[in-house]
Amino acid sequence: MESLRIPILKIGDILIASIQVNLHDASAVQFKDDLLQKIHATRAKGVIIDLTALDLVDSFIGRLIADIAAMAGLMGSRVVITGLQPAVAITLVELGLELPRVITALNLEKGLSVLQRLTAESGDGAA
Amino acid sequence: MGQPKSAVIRSDLDIVIARTMARDMAKALGFSAIDQARIATAVSELARNIYLYAGTGTVTVREVEKLGRKGIEIVCEDQGPGIPDIDLVMQDGYTTSRGMGMGLPGAKRLMDDFSIQSQVGVGTKVVLRKWRN
Numbered sequence A: 001m002e003s004l005r006i007p008i009l010k011i012g013d014i015l016i017a018s019i020q021v022n023l024h025d026a027s028a029v030q031f032k033d034d035l036l037q038k039i040h041a042t043r044a045k046g047v048i049i050d051l052t053a054l055d056l057v058d059s060f061i062g063r064l065i066a067d068i069a070a071m072a073g074l075m076g077s078r079v080v081i082t083g084l085q086p087a088v089a090i091t092l093v094e095l096g097l098e099l100p101r102v103i104t105a106l107n108l109e110k111g112l113s114v115l116q117r118l119t120a121e122s123g124d125g126a127a
Numbered sequence B: 001m002g003q004p005k006s007a008v009i010r011s012d013l014d015i016v017i018a019r020t021m022a023r024d025m026a027k028a029l030g031f032s033a034i035d036q037a038r039i040a041t042a043v044s045e046l047a048r049n050i051y052l053y054a055g056t057g058t059v060t061v062r063e064v065e066k067l068g069r070k071g072i073e074i075v076c077e078d079q080g081p082g083i084p085d086i087d088l089v090m091q092d093g094y095t096t097s098r099g100m101g102m103g104l105p106g107a108k109r110l111m112d113d114f115s116i117q118s119q120v121g122v123g124t125k126v127v128l129r130k131w132r133n
Helices: A025-042 A059-075 A086-095 A108-121 B012-028 B033-054 B103-110
Strands: A008-011 A014-018 A046-050 A078-082 A103-105 B005-009 B057-066 B069-078 B113-119 B123-131
Touching: A008 A025, A014 A025, A014 A108, A025 A046, A025 A059, A025 B012, A046 A059, A046 A108, A059 A078, A059 A086, A059 B033, A078 A108, A086 B033, A086 B103, A103 A108, B005 B012, B005 B033, B012 B033, B012 B057, B012 B069, B033 B057, B033 B069, B033 B103, B033 B123, B057 B123, B103 B113, B103 B123
Parallel strands: A014 A046, A046 A078, A078 A103
Antiparallel strands: A008 A014, B005 B057, B057 B069, B069 B123, B113 B123
């Protein structure tokens, strides 16, 4: 489990990562580092992190998601989180983690259109 | 009633093992998917507290029954430094580490019963219960 890396795919100027494993803390931190490096290397305008397969987001992972969105934002890339399961949304709010600054969408398809709109608004800075 | 199950917490991998163990038992006891997520998340928070503050400890899950109602009980114990001011750590947003300070108050909100005993220099014991609808 230690060496497990979450694959990050590049499509045009967007990165997509789908988290499909039961994340432990070290692999979650590794993912954050990998993703920020990849944003830098590819100059991606936007990132979608799909959490459809995750059945648990605790405060550590929740905080990490908020951190990733903030850090990517500082680099000039927008992050959209997609596919949160009902049980995950319920537990996050009950935990007290509403992640108000994180942009979300129901699923990958809707996430892509949100991201296209967001990156179109931000102009052609990365062109 | 089934046998209690225990997990020793020594690393961040053990946090995953403990919460998976709790979820499996909650599922076997007939808890809904949402309650399974609540239970597993509460265990994840407390197991991480053990890992961060005490280094090692144990998480034990067992089936319980009260007045004909079935439930799950989770006991998290460590022989760590203990908590000097429990009221303080039960406040939302209070943290001494890299967390968001959601661990204990968050776990309490996710469960039905919550009790904590702690003595400085001796350790901490948290007991959580959730009852099936």
